[in-house]
Amino acid sequence: MLRCSDAGVFYHGRSFNSELSGRPLHPCAEIGGRKRYPLVLMLEPLFRCNLACAGCGKIDYPDETLDQRLSVEECIGAAEECGAPIVSIAGGEPLIHKDMPAVVAGLVERKRFVYLCTNALLLKKRMDDYQPSPYLTFSVHLDGNEHRHDESVCQPGTYQRAADAIREAVAKGFRVTVNCTLFQGEGAEEVASFLDECKALDVEGVTISPGFNYERAPQQEVFIQRRASRQLFRDIFRIGKERKAKWTFNQSSLFLDFLAGNQNYQCTPWGNPTRNIFGWQKPCYLLVSEGYAQSFNELMETTPWDKYGVGVNGKCDQCQVHSGFEPTAVNDTFIHPLRALKVALLGPRTEGPMAPDMPVSPPPQGPSHPVFPLRVER
Known part of the structure; x- marks a missing residue:
């Protein structure tokens, strides 16, 4: 029913053997003497974007901030400082960055697996600036079917432009995945149909998770x-089983099982550390008002990790996003490989009781930051 790229010993669509170049990642193994270690570097070279999405909390900054960029040297330096084998380049819209081809080339030269996130509005125009490589994947933002996606990004016609760019990229030999965020009002049938559409687009896989309630997002509802x-994910997976759908997810089987309420995971925020124009963001990619470290080591050593997580911090209680929980699922895959294999073969359980959840904390009251009018690059 479901093909999980990470079944057993895979992460983000490729085997650990190839991605980690022999680096041990078993949680009980010695990992350079470190208790905490990164799997994916979340690199944000800019916050400027050419869309203003309803659920985005990343672009609410004044123009002087939106005009800032990380240099090629800073981007490459962050990857080397962090040491993660995978680099996910987000933003903002990375294709706006004039030096992005040089950033990607430098990372690929160092054999980092690069996920270049994009809304694809500029992809056809900029595609020839890049070379197909097993180390480079365009991760295209599509939040559901045409109606749902265009509504989510607040701009008609965006879905079709992205779909056209995906087809062209695949035809030219690029690796392409889809990054999908689900929001309030989604129906299981429409999400299932969207996953069928992704299969028809011939992408390598779909990364899917519910949206995080950013404090800075313009539409909190x-x-x-x-x-x-x-329950939504259970219904989606049930439909997939009934249809015998051959959806491919660019995620671990146990993370999908977690989304369906069958695993009770705490997040692993240091698994996907974030570097952006302000520094190394504490504690994770999603919480944008908790401060910054000036080096990766400072991030790891000074962040009060025990003050974050479901049931610990009210800002975290509704989060189920892959950047926080996928590293937990990957570690659990090593600890319980047979369990992961069973879910990969049979799909997540869609009936019966869900795993008990952690008690939640009181939600934070009001925004803890200045609010700026949204500005987009046209």
């Missing part, structure tokens, strides 16, 4: 709550 999200 769009976010789906944890219990409703779990």
